[in-house]
Amino acid sequence: MLVSNNSEYAVTVKDLEKRFGSFQAVNKVSFQVRRGEIFGFLGPNGAGKSTTMRMLCGIIIPTAGEATVNGFDVFHQAEQIKNHIGYMSQKFSLYEDLTVEENIDFYSGIYQIPMVEKKNRKDWVVKMAGLDEHRNSLTAILPGGWRQRLALGCALLHKPPVIFLDEPTSGVDPISRRSFWELIYQLAAEGITVFVTTHYMDEAEYCDRLAMIYRGELVAIGTPDELKVKYMNNDVLNLECLDPFGALQAVNGIPEIREAALFGRGLHLAVNDASSSIPIIIKALQERKLVYTRLEKIIPSLEDVFVSIIESRDSSAGL
Amino acid sequence: MNMYRVIAIIRKEFIHILRDPRSLGMAIAMPILLIFLFGSSLSLDVDHVPLVVWDQNGTHESREFIGRFTASRYFDLNGHVTSYAEIEEAIDKREAILALVIPREFSRKLESGRKADVQLIADGSDANTATIAIGYAQMVADGYTSSLLLKAADQQGAKRVKIPVEVQPRVWFNQNMLAKNYIIPGLIAVIMMVISALLTSLTIAREWENGTMEQLITTPLTPSELIVGKLTPYFAIGMLDVVLAVLMGQYLFEVPLRGNTALVFGMAALFLPGALTMGMLISIMTRSQLLASQLAMVLTFLPSFLLSGFMYSIANMPIVIQGLTYLVPSRFFIVILKNIYLKGAGFAIILTEAGILLLFAVVLIVVANIKLKKRLV
Numbered sequence: 001m002l003v004s005n006n007s008e009y010a011v012t013v014k015d016l017e018k019r020f021g022s023f024q025a026v027n028k029v030s031f032q033v034r035r036g037e038i039f040g041f042l043g044p045n046g047a048g049k050s051t052t053m054r055m056l057c058g059i060i061i062p063t064a065g066e067a068t069v070n071g072f073d074v075f076h077q078a079e080q081i082k083n084h085i086g087y088m089s090q091k092f093s094l095y096e097d098l099t100v101e102e103n104i105d106f107y108s109g110i111y112q113i114p115m116v117e118k119k120n121r122k123d124w125v126v127k128m129a130g131l132d133e134h135r136n137s138l139t140a141i142l143p144g145g146w147r148q149r150l151a152l153g154c155a156l157l158h159k160p161p162v163i164f165l166d167e168p169t170s171g172v173d174p175i176s177r178r179s180f181w182e183l184i185y186q187l188a189a190e191g192i193t194v195f196v197t198t199h200y201m202d203e204a205e206y207c208d209r210l211a212m213i214y215r216g217e218l219v220a221i222g223t224p225d226e227l228k229v230k231y232m233n234n235d236v237l238n239l240e241c242l243d244p245f246g247a248l249q250a251v252n253g254i255p256e257i258r259e260a261a262l263f264g265r266g267l268h269l270a271v272n273d274a275s276s277s278i279p280i281i282i283k284a285l286q287e288r289k290l291v292y293t294r295l296e297k298i299i300p301s302l303e304d305v306f307v308s309i310i311e312s313r314d315s316s317a318g319l
Numbered sequence: 320m321n322m323y324r325v326i327a328i329i330r331k332e333f334i335h336i337l338r339d340p341r342s343l344g345m346a347i348a349m350p351i352l353l354i355f356l357f358g359s360s361l362s363l364d365v366d367h368v369p370l371v372v373w374d375q376n377g378t379h380e381s382r383e384f385i386g387r388f389t390a391s392r393y394f395d396l397n398g399h400v401t402s403y404a405e406i407e408e409a410i411d412k413r414e415a416i417l418a419l420v421i422p423r424e425f426s427r428k429l430e431s432g433r434k435a436d437v438q439l440i441a442d443g444s445d446a447n448t449a450t451i452a453i454g455y456a457q458m459v460a461d462g463y464t465s466s467l468l469l470k471a472a473d474q475q476g477a478k479r480v481k482i483p484v485e486v487q488p489r490v491w492f493n494q495n496m497l498a499k500n501y502i503i504p505g506l507i508a509v510i511m512m513v514i515s516a517l518l519t520s521l522t523i524a525r526e527w528e529n530g531t532m533e534q535l536i537t538t539p540l541t542p543s544e545l546i547v548g549k550l551t552p553y554f555a556i557g558m559l560d561v562v563l564a565v566l567m568g569q570y571l572f573e574v575p576l577r578g579n580t581a582l583v584f585g586m587a588a589l590f591l592p593g594a595l596t597m598g599m600l601i602s603i604m605t606r607s608q609l610l611a612s613q614l615a616m617v618l619t620f621l622p623s624f625l626l627s628g629f630m631y632s633i634a635n636m637p638i639v640i641q642g643l644t645y646l647v648p649s650r651f652f653i654v655i656l657k658n659i660y661l662k663g664a665g666f667a668i669i670l671t672e673a674g675i676l677l678l679f680a681v682v683l684i685v686v687a688n689i690k691l692k693k694r695l696v
Contacts, residue, residue, distance in 0.1 A: 057536075057537045058536065058537065059533055059536050059537060079539065082537060082538055082539045083539050085537065086537075087534065087537035089530060089533055089534065091530040091533075092530070093529070093530045093531050093533060093534035094531070094534070095331065095335070095529075095531060096529075097334070097335060097338045097339070098331065098334055098335075098338075102331070102334060105327075105330075106327055106330070106331045107538070108327075109323060109324060109326060109327025109328075109330070110324050110327050110328075110535075110538045110539070110540050111538065111539070112321065112323050112324065112539075164537075
């Protein structure tokens with residue numbers, strides 16, 4: 001065991017590995033999650049996000065490494081872990097032929113909620129999920145956002161100190177996503193540790209801390225702001241203009257510009273140094289008689305950071 | 320094992336079953352249909368053998384001889400013919416399985432005390448029926464012969480002559496040798512094996528296919544709780560099926576149940592857990608509903624029909640196949656049911672078979688438990 005039960009960390013992971021045959025799904029990943037924080041796991045599909053989470057929930061056994069959840073070792077104390085976590089998978093995993101109440105009752109039974117608390121917990125889940133009028137509806141007929149909230153409620157019935165959410169908002173409309181994240185904030189405010197995977201960059205901004213995973217490896221970790229400062233070697237300029245395609249051609253020949261990409265009605269330009277590059281760019285635009293409305297250094301978005309990290313990884317790997 | 324969690328699973332499974340009336344209907348209608356179909360069509364009795372006669376002799380004696388055949392319940396006289404060509408035609412058209420040819424000199428030879436031959440032609444394309452039918456014909460002819468001998472001795476004024484040795488057959492347990500009396504108890508065992516495995520073959524695979532198994536894995540639920548919780552409602556359905564099957568045997572097929580009815584249900588309760596777990600084990604191994612149900616059908620239906628002693632006598636099988644039959648649980652359930660039904664046997668007689676059924680159930684549940692645990696990772 002790495003840490004004791006009353007440590008400040010809810011999850012500790014050290015050199016965790018998972019191989020499926022010759023495929024290295026997760027490669028020596030290490031990180032720690034503090035109690036009560038919203039910890040985001042960010043990465044493209046197939047990067048190893050879900051595999052890591054499933055190892056922590058006891059669904060799959062790691063190939064090598066060490067990990068604890070709430071102080072329990074994933075190799076030897078999987079059963080204790082299961083009493084202290086809630087898990088919600090990206091696929092709806094309640095019973096569609098059972099009603100809202102029947103699903104809640106079922107998980108109350110599985111988690112052995114005492115009789116005296118049962119009704120309270122059920123009411124809490126129904127209220128939290130906003131399903132008061134649908135207590136007796138089959139879950140099959142509920143829209144996606146409501147199902148997700150019900151699934152979250154069922155995973156929280158036993159008041160677990162740590163909760164794992166695997167892409168909880170995939171396939172859910174933006175308004176439901178918003179309200180789902182409000183729920184997550186409430187949980188964190190109550191001291192629950194929330195471990196969430198996502199590939200939505202805007203959702204990643206809501207997290208207290210983020211780990212970026214790519215091709216099974218942890219490539220960056222920190223608060224969203226730390227990531228933007230620490231892992232961005234370049235400055236990012238925002239260029240707004242009437243003819244973005246013309247501007248793209250104009251700046252493509254400039255050696256100071258490391259990367260140029262269309263972004264909304266303008267361009268995002270990655271440069272080594274903003275102050276020295278801006279005059280060069282202005283000159284190039286004027287030569288082509290292109291009109292621009294704005295050119296300024298901006299704080300990079302997480303997407304900029306992530307793209308930058310991935311490109312430096314791929315180029316160093318010779319891809 | 321935590322009863323609180325087992326009860327949660329049982330309640331959930333009952334809701335699944337009740338919300339799916341088609342499957343529930345199948346679970347109840349299928350055994351009824353199968354027992355009805357097999358029970359009415361599977362008859363191994365040979366009687367009412369169609370017979371044609373070519374009586375070349377045409378005398379009082381020859382007609383008396385033919386009368387012995389028509390009086391027996393084993394033969395139906397389907398007409399007289401006057402040539403071998405007609406005999407052949409009758410057999411071809413399946414109007415006759417046996418043909419009796421009585422030669423011209425039949426009565427003359429009898430009167431002069433010489434041996435009178437008659438010819439019996441049988442349709443060998445169904446060798447089994449032909450053999451049995453020839454046996455019946457032999458029996459009828461023997462009866463006629465001994466009555467002639469007795470009459471002759473009487474006329475010669477001898478003291479009352481008696482046949483030196485006479486076999487007095489008594490068939491115990493099934494006096495009228497009705498096939499249904501031993502087919503129906505065996506059929507109940509075979510059908511219950513198939514239905515039980517089919518019922519449970521979907522349960523675990525469905526959880527995998529719907530992604531609900533992954534959720535269950537992250538809860539404190541243990542494999543044994545899941546297995547026991549899922550077996551219970553299907554056990555109830557299985558027992559209901561047995562009750563229906565026994566009622567059908569009683570009132571539809573009128574098979575006598577000489578033993579204790581409670582013992583029948585007690586033995587069914589011992590047989591069902593193993594049979595149900597077999598289906599569940601298949602479900603655990605395949606994780607696919609389609610594959611699991613097909614495998615369950617093949618793996619229970621064929622051995623139960625062919626290797627259980629239901630259709631073919633185990634004693635006549637090659638020694639290797641005989642060894643295989645010990646792995647077919649329905650073999651032992653069939654012995655139990657036949658003993659209770661036909662012999663009115665008590666528990667002491669079927670103790671060994673009951674023990675083997677229990678062993679089957681325990682071994683299968685343990686294996687399913689281990690396999691489910693391994694499958695979770």
